[in-house]
Every structure is written in structure tokens, then in C-alpha cells.
Amino acid sequence: MTKDLHSQLSELLKQNFEFSAFRGEQEAILRKVWANEDLLALMPTGMGKSLCFQFPAKIRDGLVIVISPLIALMQDQVLKARDLNIPATCLNSTLTRDEREQRQERLAKGDYKLLYVTPERFRKPEFLKAIEGRKIQLLAIDEAHCISQWGHDFRPDYSRVGEFRALLGNPPTLALTATATPEVQKDILAKLNIPEAPTISAGIERSNLALRVHDVYGIDEKIRAMVALRHQHDGTAIIYCSLIGTLKKISSSLNRLGVPHLVYHGDLPPQDRKRNQKMFISGENPLMLATPAFGLGIDKNNVRLLIHSEIPSALESYFQEVGRAGRDGKEASCHLLYDQDDVSIQMEFLKWSHPEPEFIRKVYQLIEGNRLRVNQEKFDFLREQMNFKNRRDFRVEAAVSILERWGCLEKSDDPFPFQCVHEPTAEQFAAENGPQVLRAQNSKLLEMVRWATQDKECRMNYIYHYFGHKHETPCGKCDVCQGTAGKLE
Known part of the structure; x- marks a missing residue:
């Protein structure tokens, strides 16, 4: 370890953040970031991954862009960054047009050093214009497993992050996720066009x-x-x-x-x-x-x-x-x-998350052609028109969510809070890759069922092996280790 860089980073941490020392692999990750190298970091929940992009945003020149699918968390993350005196903002579909334009103007002027965005934003020319000419010092991809269709939460727009990275001039890139199998890790790096980048794992051991x-x-x-x-x-x-x-x-x-x-x-x-x-x-x-x-x-x-x-x-x-x-x-x-009955509920849940292309197109046409009724009756009207028979069938909601993600619908102040922008395209349906993604998700569910119903291998070791970690000592705490698997004590 370069003594100088260790001292420099530790000093900067104490001066700029309320911590006296780095946790886990934070320093190892920041050393790569400091050297402008690409990498994938596996950091379990609660290991302080936010610091890995707040640190460069606060201390170095240029803009840090964080791509995240978690719209609900973005505002909280922005407030936390501002508490640390980092000029931060976010852009996502919950903002009004005025708010979005205002933030994009300030972004173009260089008012922000940390920006949270959804991947869909890169399809908007006005957003690309706002960051044109800004020095992107780091591109961080949070929840990076969403890139891989073999991951448990594939998002089609995430699979294009490699293209978006190229649009930004291939800045140093930090991909972050809490959990990814070896297959998914490989896929993340390939899709980002950085196949040789190293992976730093903060370890997934949870012995407590x-x-x-x-x-x-x-x-x-x-x-x-x-x-x-x-x-x-x-x-x-x-x-x-x-x-x-x-x-x-x-x-x-x-x-x-x-x-x-x-x-x-x-x-x-x-x-x-x-x-x-x-x-x-x-x-x-x-x-x-x-x-x-x-x-x-x-x-x-x-x-x-x-x-x-x-x-x-x-x-x-x-x-x-x-x-x-x-x-x-x-x-x-x-x-x-x-x-056991919950397994079939989960299978339905997965199926309904991927409506057929015709179903999605019809939902769009209903919204476009029946504005008054949609405003009056909202989702009830759409469900009724789509022969809604099962109260747990949420394909209509899934279709609206997909149409919004594609930019076919935009948030509005109408009683039904979306306005039509354009019909879904053949390219969008192809990128969604529904049948393959559904197959991958069903095999994930099957693995989950195997884990729950087996009584031979330590529960924790089974998970470690699934994520490609070598770990042979049984935990001694789970029901399999204690011989009580499946029983209600």
C-alpha cells in the first residue's frame, strides 16, 4: 500500500466526513477511483457504499453521475449529500416539467457536483445537452445487477448503460451491487464494455x-x-x-x-x-x-x-x-x-410483471383514446376494459409502469397522473426481452424454493456457495445446523 495515498485519503476523510477511519473495502475502492480506474464493487447492505461516490464528489473537480433505479430514495440521498455540503440534485419521472428544466439549466451551469438519475434519462436529448461539456469525473452505477438479464431485477434500460457510458466519453466507472452471482458479475462488466476491470468484494459473511x-x-x-x-x-x-x-x-x-x-x-x-x-x-x-x-x-x-x-x-x-x-x-x-401455496403466487406475480406486447399496446391506446373516462375512473376503467377477472392480476399497473419507463407516458397533474407521449415502438418491445427474462426469474425462484426446502446443507453456506464464495465451516446457528429444519418450535 502506498503510504502517501493511504495517509492522504485518511486525512481527507477526517476533514470532510464525520468518520475517523474507512470501513471494510471503502479505502480499496477509493484508491481505484483516485487512480481513475474502472471497477465492480460488491458491497453488502449497510457497508457504506454512498461514501464511495460522495467522497470524490466533495473533494475533486468535475461531476459525479450516479445511475440508480431507486426513485423513491433519490430525494433522501440528495438531502444527505447536501448535509455534507455537496451540491447535489436528482432527475427522475416524479418531477414536473418546470422542476426538471430548472435543474437541467443549473446542471449546465455547473451548479451541481453530484447527480442522481435513472437510466431512462439518457434517452432525453435535453438532458444530454445539459451535461454536454461538463467534466464527468466518475460514473457510478448503483444496483448494477439490474444490468444483467440473469440478475434478479433486470431493467432493460440498464442493459444500455454501456451505450450511455460511451455517450459520456467513457469516464472512469464504478459499478456497485450488494449481491451478484459470478455469472452476473461477468455480465455486468461485459455490458459496461469493461470486461477486464477488477472486482472488489467486501465479503458477504454474516456470522451473526x-x-x-x-x-x-x-x-x-x-x-x-x-x-x-x-x-x-x-x-x-x-x-x-x-x-x-x-x-x-x-x-x-x-x-x-x-x-x-x-x-x-x-x-x-x-x-x-x-x-x-x-x-x-x-x-x-x-x-x-x-x-x-x-x-x-x-x-x-x-x-x-x-x-x-x-x-x-x-x-x-x-x-x-x-x-x-x-x-x-x-x-x-x-x-x-x-x-407451498406462496410459490404459485410468486410465479403469477412474475408472470404479471411481464405483460404481452399486445396487452401493453392496448393499455396505451385506451389511455390515449379515452382521456375523460380514464381521468374519472382511473385504473378501474383500464382493468375493466382489459377483462380484469383476478383481483391479484396487476398486469395493467405493470403495463403503465413499463410505458412510463419507456417514456411513452409522462407524469402529469391530471386525475390519472400520466399523459401520452408516443406509442410504444418495436425496438422497445425487443429490448424488454420479456420471455427470456421471465425464464431467468423463474429459475431464480426455483433456486429459492430449493434453499427453503432442503435440510442437508447449512443455510448460510448454501447462500455463500450460490454467490461463488468458498466457505466450508457450518454456521452452527441455522435450523439445518441445529437439526430443526422446517419445524415450528
Whole structure:
């Protein structure tokens, strides 16, 4: 290690941030960034990846662009950067046209040093014009697994990030993700056109987590298990539900049984979500009942109990979510309530996330041709027209989300908050690559089911091996190691 660079980076850290030393692999990553080298960094949740792009943004000249799919978190990340005196902003589809134009003007003038954007923004000529002539000192790609169609959360626009990088003049690039199999790591680097770039792994070992799977049948048995587990663990706790409908049922049962808890899901008004999030962070030992989006960007390090009420769709998602427990390094207990029926619900969920091209096109035409009715009846009208028969069928919502992502729909102030821009194109359908992506996602779900139903290999070692890590010592804490796999103790 170059003593000078180590001293220089450590000194800059103490002067500019509230830390006395780097954590994990932060320094190793920043040494590469300082040398303007490309790299892929695997950093588990809670390991401080934000510092890897805040640090150069604050200290060096030029603009740091962070590509992220997490629109809901962008504003929080901008506020955190501003607290560190970094001039930061974000551009995404939630902004009004005026806000967007204003920010792009300031961007062109050089007012910002850190910019958060979604990959879709690179399709907008006015955005490219705003950053034309700016020195891009670093391109950071957050949630980089979204680049790979073999990843658990493929986004078609992410697969074009290599093109966007070329548009920017191929600046030094830092790809970041919490979890990626060896196959996905290779694919990320290939798609970014940096196949030879090194990978730095901050390690995924979580020796303080005890992973357990319980075979249950039906929601009543799940609720009994949750109440029993809550009585055994009185610290901070999170219960994850894939479906909002299930979450609401569990919440009303917990209320009836006098189990105090907070809730967090997409149907809650934004002010209620914010309030509940604040109460969770500041509370002594709160229990939060939430959809998996909860936990992203939440800095609470003493979660002692984490329960999945349904099987997640991939080991990547599962490991990322249990990674929100025990971040203080103390023991934490993680439980999956495995009901075989939930597997078919997840398969439907995956299928509905990828509507047929004809379905997507028809939804667009309905919005364009029936503006008054769409404004009056909103999604109900669209569902009715699309022969909506199953209350869990959310293909209409998925189609609107895809159309917005493609730029065919834009956010507006109408009662139905989208306006039509252009019909979806053949190129957009081809890039979506629905059938192949669906196959890859179904195989991820199958691997998750294998992990949950096997009782031979240490749960933690199975995950380490899946991510390509050599680790042979059993954890000694999981239900397989303790000989209680599948049982409700």
C-alpha cells in the first residue's frame, strides 16, 4: 500500500466526513477511483457504499453521475449529500416539467457536483445537452445487477448503460451491487464494455444471523408463528409481506391480538409512510409490518428479528432483506414462513410483471383514446376494459409502469397522473426481452424454493456457495445446523 495515498485519503476523510477511519473495502475502492480506474464493487447492505461516490464528489473537480433505479430514495440521498455540503440534485419521472428544466439549466451551469438519475434519462436529448461539456469525473452505477438479464431485477434500460457510458466519453466507472452471482458479475462488466476491470468484494459473511425456515399452512398459522416469535424477541423487528392485501390482513389480526406495530406499503399516503418510517427509526423496540421496499436507505442497525411471511422471488432478494437485521454485529434471528401455496403466487406475480406486447399496446391506446373516462375512473376503467377477472392480476399497473419507463407516458397533474407521449415502438418491445427474462426469474425462484426446502446443507453456506464464495465451516446457528429444519418450535 502506498503510504502517501493511504495517509492522504485518511486525512481527507477526517476533514470532510464525520468518520475517523474507512470501513471494510471503502479505502480499496477509493484508491481505484483516485487512480481513475474502472471497477465492480460488491458491497453488502449497510457497508457504506454512498461514501464511495460522495467522497470524490466533495473533494475533486468535475461531476459525479450516479445511475440508480431507486426513485423513491433519490430525494433522501440528495438531502444527505447536501448535509455534507455537496451540491447535489436528482432527475427522475416524479418531477414536473418546470422542476426538471430548472435543474437541467443549473446542471449546465455547473451548479451541481453530484447527480442522481435513472437510466431512462439518457434517452432525453435535453438532458444530454445539459451535461454536454461538463467534466464527468466518475460514473457510478448503483444496483448494477439490474444490468444483467440473469440478475434478479433486470431493467432493460440498464442493459444500455454501456451505450450511455460511451455517450459520456467513457469516464472512469464504478459499478456497485450488494449481491451478484459470478455469472452476473461477468455480465455486468461485459455490458459496461469493461470486461477486464477488477472486482472488489467486501465479503458477504454474516456470522451473526441465524436463518430458519418454518413449514406453515395458511395465514392463520403464519399469524400464530409471528406472534410467538414476537414474544420470544422483544427488540426491533420487521415482518415482510410480498402483497399489500396480505399485509393488511396480518395488520388487522395483530391489532385484534393487541400486538403493537407500524405499517409501511405503497397504498399508504406519503405523509403516513414518512411518519411511520420516522417512528420506526426513533422508536425503542418497534415492530414494522412492510413490503420489501421498506429498509432501503433505512439506517437502523439493531433489528433483532426479521420475518418473511412469504417466500421471496430470489435468493438475492432474500439475502439483501435479511441483511437489514443485525447490522450492529450482534445476534439477530431471521425466519421464513414457508407455505407451498406462496410459490404459485410468486410465479403469477412474475408472470404479471411481464405483460404481452399486445396487452401493453392496448393499455396505451385506451389511455390515449379515452382521456375523460380514464381521468374519472382511473385504473378501474383500464382493468375493466382489459377483462380484469383476478383481483391479484396487476398486469395493467405493470403495463403503465413499463410505458412510463419507456417514456411513452409522462407524469402529469391530471386525475390519472400520466399523459401520452408516443406509442410504444418495436425496438422497445425487443429490448424488454420479456420471455427470456421471465425464464431467468423463474429459475431464480426455483433456486429459492430449493434453499427453503432442503435440510442437508447449512443455510448460510448454501447462500455463500450460490454467490461463488468458498466457505466450508457450518454456521452452527441455522435450523439445518441445529437439526430443526422446517419445524415450528
